[in-house]
Amino acid sequence: MCHLATELKHKVFLLIKFLNFDLIAAGERLLQLNELREIRSNAYESSKTYKGRMKSWLDHHINQREFWEGDLVILFNSRLKLFPGKLRSRWLGPFKVMNVYPYEAIDVGMEAIGTFKANGSRLKHYLVGEPIEGKVSYDLPDASSS
Numbered sequence: 001m002c003h004l005a006t007e008l009k010h011k012v013f014l015l016i017k018f019l020n021f022d023l024i025a026a027g028e029r030l031l032q033l034n035e036l037r038e039i040r041s042n043a044y045e046s047s048k049t050y051k052g053r054m055k056s057w058l059d060h061h062i063n064q065r066e067f068w069e070g071d072l073v074i075l076f077n078s079r080l081k082l083f084p085g086k087l088r089s090r091w092l093g094p095f096k097v098m099n100v101y102p103y104e105a106i107d108v109g110m111e112a113i114g115t116f117k118a119n120g121s122r123l124k125h126y127l128v129g130e131p132i133e134g135k136v137s138y139d140l141p142d143a144s145s146s
Contacts, residue, residue: 065120065124067100067123067125071096072093072095072096073094073097073126074095074126075091075092075118076092076122078090093110095108096108104121105120
């Protein structure tokens with residue numbers, strides 16, 4: 001029985017060699033393919049963990065804005081396209097919050113123009129402070145004297 005098994009192995013080996021299929025080279029290729037799959041899998045897992053950490057870090061640093069009726073806000077004007085000028089502010093206002101709806105919809109208004117709805121992501125709180133009195137000046141040192 002053992003003699004038949006070894007003879008069968010030799011016949012199979014000769015048949016494979018006859019078909020020009022080298023077992024050693026094929027085994028090496030399979031090892032290389034498995035290594036490549038493993039490298040891809042490691043890269044995928046590494047990318048997934050990196051993206052998860054970055055998402056949690058960024059989500060932690062998001063400032064949630066809550067608006068209440070009576071707050072003063074300024075509105076970002078994204079439609080200002082024609083020659084806005086470099087130093088011209090894209091923020092309009094201040095407006096007063098009239099009504100707050102769910103999903104960041106907010107009624108804002110001004111006595112002169114009336115009320116309209118705006119998206120809460122385009123609004124910022126307007127902080128009223130005391131005006132700066134007088135002129136502030138600062139003398140810069142000469143670059144040539146250094």
